[in-house]
Amino acid sequence: MLLVAHHDWGCAYDRGMKTTSKLFLGVDLGGTKIEAAIVDHSGNVVVRERVATPRDDYDATLRAIDRLCDRVERQAKHETRLPLGIGTPGSLSPKTGLLRNCNSVALNNRSLDRDLERISGRKVRIANDADCLALSEAISGAGRNYSTVFAIILGTGVGGSLVVAGKLLQGPNRITGEWGHNPISRQRSKLLNPALERPRLCYCGNFDCVETWLSGPGLAEIHEQLHGSDVSIEQLGAAIPDERHRKTLEIYSEILASALSGVVNIVDPEVVVFAGGLSNVDELIRLTRQKLPEHLFSDTCKTILLGAEHGDSSGVRGAAFLWRGA
Numbered sequence: 001m002l003l004v005a006h007h008d009w010g011c012a013y014d015r016g017m018k019t020t021s022k023l024f025l026g027v028d029l030g031g032t033k034i035e036a037a038i039v040d041h042s043g044n045v046v047v048r049e050r051v052a053t054p055r056d057d058y059d060a061t062l063r064a065i066d067r068l069c070d071r072v073e074r075q076a077k078h079e080t081r082l083p084l085g086i087g088t089p090g091s092l093s094p095k096t097g098l099l100r101n102c103n104s105v106a107l108n109n110r111s112l113d114r115d116l117e118r119i120s121g122r123k124v125r126i127a128n129d130a131d132c133l134a135l136s137e138a139i140s141g142a143g144r145n146y147s148t149v150f151a152i153i154l155g156t157g158v159g160g161s162l163v164v165a166g167k168l169l170q171g172p173n174r175i176t177g178e179w180g181h182n183p184i185s186r187q188r189s190k191l192l193n194p195a196l197e198r199p200r201l202c203y204c205g206n207f208d209c210v211e212t213w214l215s216g217p218g219l220a221e222i223h224e225q226l227h228g229s230d231v232s233i234e235q236l237g238a239a240i241p242d243e244r245h246r247k248t249l250e251i252y253s254e255i256l257a258s259a260l261s262g263v264v265n266i267v268d269p270e271v272v273v274f275a276g277g278l279s280n281v282d283e284l285i286r287l288t289r290q291k292l293p294e295h296l297f298s299d300t301c302k303t304i305l306l307g308a309e310h311g312d313s314s315g316v317r318g319a320a321f322l323w324r325g326a
Contacts, residue, residue: 025073025082025122026320027065028129028313029053031089031104031156034061036068037316038076041324043140047075048313058106066120083123085322087132087315088112089157091174101178103157103203103211125322130159130177131168132318133308137273138163139321141309150177150269151308152260153315154284155276158211158218162267179263180211184255192251195225210259214252216277222255223248237281253287260288261295264303275308275315282307 023046028035030053037048049072054060069084090102092113099107113126127135134143134151143149143163153159158180162169169176181204200212200221212218216233223231227244236245260272274285285305293301308314 023076023078023082024320024323025069025084026132026316026318026322027069027084027086028132028315028319029061029065029086029088029104029107030129030315034064034068035313035316036065036072037313037320038072038078038082039317039320043136043310043317043321045313045317047072048316049075053104056106058110061106062112062115062119065116069120069122081120081122083125083323084116084120085125085127085132085319086112086116087127087129087319089129089159091128092126094172094174101175101181101204103215105203127168127319127322128159128161128174129153129315129319130161131170132315132322133159133275134161134163134177134273134318135168135321136310136314136318137275137308138166140317141314142273142306143271146270146304148267148269149271149273150263150267151273151275152179153276154214154256154274154278155216155312158214160263162269179259180214181206181209182259182262184208184210184213184259192254193226196222196251198225213255214259214278219248219252219278222252226251233277233281237283241283249281249283249287253284254291256284256288257291258295261292264292264301265297269303271304271306273306273308275312277312279307280312 022041023038025038032053033050034053035050038046051064051068054064089104090099093100098109099112102108113124116124130153137143137151138149147165149163151161160177160179162177199207201207202209202212220231285307289305310317
């Protein structure tokens with residue numbers, strides 16, 4: 001089935017399909033976990049479940065998604081198969097209809113939507129995971145009271161998406177919000193600490209993409225280069241981190257504020273919503289909020305930085321919302 005763009009919601013789907021169901025099924029396909037949820041029209045989660053993402057195994061990933069969807073439907077006592085909305089790390093190419101730009105590289109050049117329809121017998125709509133996050137938070141989350149919402153994911157990768165007046169903006173190339181693959185200034189990192197001089201190769205083939213510095217692995221590398229040891233998100237999020245952890249947080253938030261300022265200077269959103277595993281470290285948002293004004297081309301900073309209201313499950317709600325109103 002060929003997917004086309006729906007101009008009201010900015011998500012991909014087949015115009016001929018309609019559903020009258022009051023429940024919606026969504027899947028958030030991440031690099032480390034797959035989450036499935038059934039939600040109602042208001043976004044209330046009826047049931048949800050997570051499993052680990054099979055590593056570098058596309059066929060196993062398809063089977064895991066199918067089995068997971070079956071389980072949550074049984075738990076919700078839904079007797080028929082619901083249409084599926086799925087958020088993915090990359091996006092569908094307008095040219096080929098295949099996935100591209102996924103940091104989970106086993107998904108690249110795959111027709112995930114059609115393959116899932118084939119093995120599951122479900123109708124499938126697909127969108128970028130950051131688009132799903134933004135849709136969820138703009139409709140019934142942290143961004144619901146704002147007209148311009150830029151949502152970012154800080155996790156296994158770095159993604160972003162823009163919602164204006166409740167509608168996703170994707171652009172002709174389907175890359176709106178992809179700030180994770182803008183280059184970051186190495187000069188900035190060297191000024192922060194000489195230990196950070198080494199350039200970082202991104203899976204996309206370029207050096208020093210924002211994602212190489214601000215993803216979870218990027219943060220761990222910052223800590224390792226500074227201190228010669230590993231660090232976990234839990235350690236960084238501790239109420240009283242030690243001096244080494246505080247130093248890592250300071251430098252990471254400075255790089256984050258610098259990178260985010262490029263988005264704010266161009267888009268000037270009312271609110272930036274943070275999601276992904278690193279968004280659970282409250283100190284990162286606080287420090288970035290403090291540092292962002294120094295980087296803007298403005299004498300004031302009225303952009304609000306907020307954590308996603310629905311946490312790292314916001315993506316799965318947005319994926320389910322791909323069928324909302326259909």
